[in-house]
């Protein structure tokens with residue numbers, strides 16, 4: 001079994017203090033602050049729980065992060081379990097919750113139990129398509145639900161933004177042939193992108209602070225500064241490319257953030 005230690009997720013959690021690892025649903029007038037982000041994330045979790053069909057009693061949260069959603073579900077009397085391949089998330093989950101945690105990638109699913117609903121909240125993009133539907137079918141009771149909320153890549157996408165996420169058309173075309181039907185689909189792209197604006201603002205302010213902080217060193221040792229810049233030129237070029245990932249206009253152009261509720265046909 002592969003055990004993951006996702007550093008990006010640890011950065012959000014340990015550096016930014018965000019124990020929630022999803023975009024969140026913003027209100028149009030929200031200011032770009034971390035407080036508003038936290039509220040947007042809580043709003044998103046409430047939204048997912050509200051969207052559970054009334055017949056659902058047991059839930060498997062696939063890619064459960066630190067276990068926030070599982071906690072909410074348990075608090076509302078659902079039977080809820082978590083699954084993630086990440087070793088740090090396993091630790092956090094087991095410290096906070098008295099619920100089963102399955103430490104494995106979904107592609108290597110080895111759970112005997114079956115559930116009324118599987119939730120993939122921003123984890124669908126990490127799971128290989130050829131196993132995603134098949135293993136979901138195995139872990140669902142007859143006519144069970146698969147709830148997905150994540151971003152997808154549109155056909156016109158290029159550059160950094162085309163690299164993560166399933167292709168929207170390919171994903172939607174596969175649903176029927178994999179034995180599922182679409183019950184609800186909503187486009188939430190406009191509601192999530194303020195998280196990118198906040199991230200961009202944070203990076204820009206941090207770069208400015210770094211530039212002011214190193215001003216004296218740079219003016220005192222110009223040659224050394226140039227050398228250091230040259231030494232890190234590849235890393236800087238890579239970081240500059242990655243800031244494209246925080247461009248909300250490009251995100252809206254090349255990606256689509258969707259809520260999709262599927263039901264197994266048998």
Ligand SMILES: C[S@@+](CC[C@H](N)C(=O)[O-])C[C@H]1O[C@@H](n2cnc3c(N)ncnc32)[C@H](O)[C@@H]1O
Pocket residue numbers: 006009020021022062063064065066083084085086089104105106107120121122123126127128
């Ligand atoms: C962006 S986080 C979302 C976490 C949480 N669902 C949330 O909404 O806050 C992605 C999650 O998917 C998990 N993940 C990554 N690859 C996975 C895989 N192959 N199978 C299952 N989960 C996976 C990560 O460990 C993490 O928990």
